[in-house]
Amino acid sequence: MFILNVVSFYTLRFIDQPLDIRRNKIYKMQNQLVNHLSQFGKLSEKDIDLIANNTTLINFKIGDIFVEAGKNVNKVGFVVYGVFRYFFYDKEGNEITSFFMSENDFVTNVNSFYEYTPSSGTIVAETECVVILISRENWELFSKEIPNWNSILQTITNKTLLTKTNFQRKLISQDATTSYLDFLKQYPTIIQRVSLIHVASFLGITKFSLSRIRKQITLE
Amino acid sequence: MFILNVVSFYTLRFIDQPLDIRRNKIYKMQNQLVNHLSQFGKLSEKDIDLIANNTTLINFKIGDIFVEAGKNVNKVGFVVYGVFRYFFYDKEGNEITSFFMSENDFVTNVNSFYEYTPSSGTIVAETECVVILISRENWELFSKEIPNWNSILQTITNKTLLTKTNFQRKLISQDATTSYLDFLKQYPTIIQRVSLIHVASFLGITKFSLSRIRKQITLE
DNA sequence: GGTCTGAATTGCCAATTGGCAACAAATGCT
DNA sequence: AGCATTTGTTGCCAATTGGCAATTCAGACC
Known part of the structure; x- marks a missing residue:
């Protein structure tokens, strides 16, 4: 019941390992998400099973794109391992890096995901990354089936944005x-x-x- | 049913006006809040009445404090008229202004309100202001009784924070x-x-x- | 090991912004 | 109206940061 689908795992020399070790690693990765979510609200065994059965583990190589500028974003990732970077281009065509997402961060373009609008920037893997992927359909499934889902994710989104504005404020002054x-x-x-x-x-x-x-x- | 309690209205030469004109103005101000909220989710007549009967209209003079640094924040305001300013002090003791709130903005320290922690900064009226005040008790009442309340306020909070980070990003680069x-x-x-x-x-x-x-x- | 490519560093100089003092203008108070 | 206080401006110079070219360094790939 705790087994995530492993879509591609071509770089971490993971696929070569014995099945029981793989199962154990997947268990740990998925536990990382559940532990993180549980900090912000209670999840039942049923909730956890639903999450485990409807998320996908994906591996990214350096330079792989998670979100492409100009395209709508219909997924959210949870970073198990690695660093992603969000960047866009200003009026003069300079590339501007506006933030990094690493372990235990969610990775998506919040604005684009919620507003169904094209992303104004690109999210790229800066290292090898392992991500637990949640499609929009499954996001909505969780939203409907998991009582605390909306509250938990709202809390996390708020905290993330507040941390970001507080840090940016320092950069300004x-x-x-x-x-x-x-x-x-x-x-x-x-x-x-x-x-x-x-x-x-x-x-x-x-x-x-x-x-x-x-x-x-x-x-x- | 649309009459808000007017707590203090000492500066806008409002109190001197005939009762029917005052009623009409209060109606318009409260409508401004309802119209704003309705952009982000449907409110029933019952919801609107609940809001109207459990909010207070308050007037601020220049220099009046809405939120005091170091104190917990147990209220949220909706700015009908005027400009508020949030500021704090950096390590060197310099006053840093980190944002302004004006017409149709909510005014509170989001972090302090949600986390039940002391505000790290002060919110002060920069002009004469009229605010529709929501106490924490009534906020929780709305949250419980108004089906779309959480969703609406979550959307507004998200949008506000995103607009802020986007603007700050420009300031940085x-x-x-x-x-x-x-x-x-x-x-x-x-x-x-x-x-x-x-x-x-x-x-x-x-x-x-x-x-x-x-x-x-x-x-x- | 050798080569190649991009990242990072450095020197030099220019542009931007800050700091301070003095002054002017606007505002508040009596 | 008159005074005091705050806000905004300006000149002068210093400190910080940017821009560019040249160089060094590190990792990728044969």
Whole structure:
């Protein structure tokens, strides 16, 4: 009852392992989602089974696209492992990285998913990633069948957006060095896994400035 | 059935007017809330009556505090008229203005209201304001009695936060002049009603820079 | 191991923005 | 109306950040 469908798992050398080990890993990954959701509301055994039976485990390689700009978004992912990046292009055609999603984050374009509108940006895997995928149909199924689903997801969405605006607020009114140090504090595991050019964009500075800031910090 | 309780209305020369005119104005203000909510979900006559009978109309003078930093927030307001400002202090003790709320916005500290935690900032009236006040008790009443309440407010909260992060994102990666022009475009009525020093803080620049930008624009 | 490609760094200089002091203008108060 | 306080502007200079070219570095691929 706890077995997720494994759609593609071509890179993690996972498929080569014995069946019982695979089952155990899948169990753990799916448990990660349930544990995360349970922080925000109670789920019954029935709810958990429904989730387990109607979600899909997907693997992404570096550079794989989760959401493509211009297309409607009809899925939500839960990041079991890895880092995704959301970016778009400004009026001058510069690529702007607006956030990262990693372990225990949901990955989707919230606006596009809820409003049935095309995504204005792209979500790309920055590392190898494992994602538990929820299609819109199953999302609506959960919404209907799981009593606490809406409340839980609403809470998570709110918290996520509030954390984001609070962090962005700092970026607006702080100097670049402080912003970088805040980034390290708030997202300590991201820095080793994505290009600095994307971190620089996220912080609203150039890669040159970021490079100088990092040098300055190591000198102190 | 459409009459709200008027708690204090001491500044708008409203109290001096004939009773039928007052009733009519109160009706219009309360209609403004219902119309706003109805954009995001259906409300029955019964729902509308419940709202009308369990909300309070309050007037704020310039400088009056809606939410005080350090205190828990147990109310939500709907701005019928006027501009509120949210600000907090950064580590260096600088006052940071992080957003404005005006007509048809809800005014509260979302984080504090939902999490039952003290507000980290203050919300102050920047102009004379008229607000439809919803206490936590009545909020919970609406949440229980009005079928679409949670869905409607969830949608509004999401939209508000998304608009905010999108605007902040521009502030992070644009030059100050573009940010100011974006501000004028997105919040055209705010600029005439609040001090430029607060606009500057909101945009993440000094009042000196804002002053120079404005001069530059008028010269062109 | 060698080559190739993109990422990251560095030096140099320019553009933007900040900080401060002085001043002007607007607002509030009596 | 007159004074005091706050808000906004300006000039001058400093600090921060950006832009570009050249170089170094690291990882991918044969």
